[in-house]
Amino acid sequence: MAYQIQIPRTCLYCGKVFIAQKTVTKYCSHKCNQRHYKVLKRQEKIQQTLEDDKRTATEPTTLPSTKSIGSREYLSVADACELYGISRFTVYRLIDSGKIAAGKIGRRTIIPRSEFTKLFS
Numbered sequence: 001m002a003y004q005i006q007i008p009r010t011c012l013y014c015g016k017v018f019i020a021q022k023t024v025t026k027y028c029s030h031k032c033n034q035r036h037y038k039v040l041k042r043q044e045k046i047q048q049t050l051e052d053d054k055r056t057a058t059e060p061t062t063l064p065s066t067k068s069i070g071s072r073e074y075l076s077v078a079d080a081c082e083l084y085g086i087s088r089f090t091v092y093r094l095i096d097s098g099k100i101a102a103g104k105i106g107r108r109t110i111i112p113r114s115e116f117t118k119l120f121s
């Protein structure tokens, strides 16, 4: 009678202890094997997405400061410079030429974001 090796192993998917017939067996059943494979594939995809996000985050266009400006409805001249990559001179020229309407709060020049989006439409 042949001696059969019996190796107690823990299923990688469900954590159940089972007796493996082969040392390479990692799952208690084929079902667990399949399910775990799917989980791994999904995690791989998530990991990939996270890495893509990280890459995007390091690009200069998505600096945190730009993001906060990006959600503002009214921009200061400095904000507009940073957000659209233009000089203060350009901003004042646009205001002077009437291409964009700006308001003043005290000494601050405030420009509604819609004035800028209007330029691009």
Ligand SMILES: [Zn+2]
Residues within 6 Å of the ligand: 011, 012, 013, 014, 015, 016, 027, 028, 029, 032
């Ligand atoms: Zn299992």
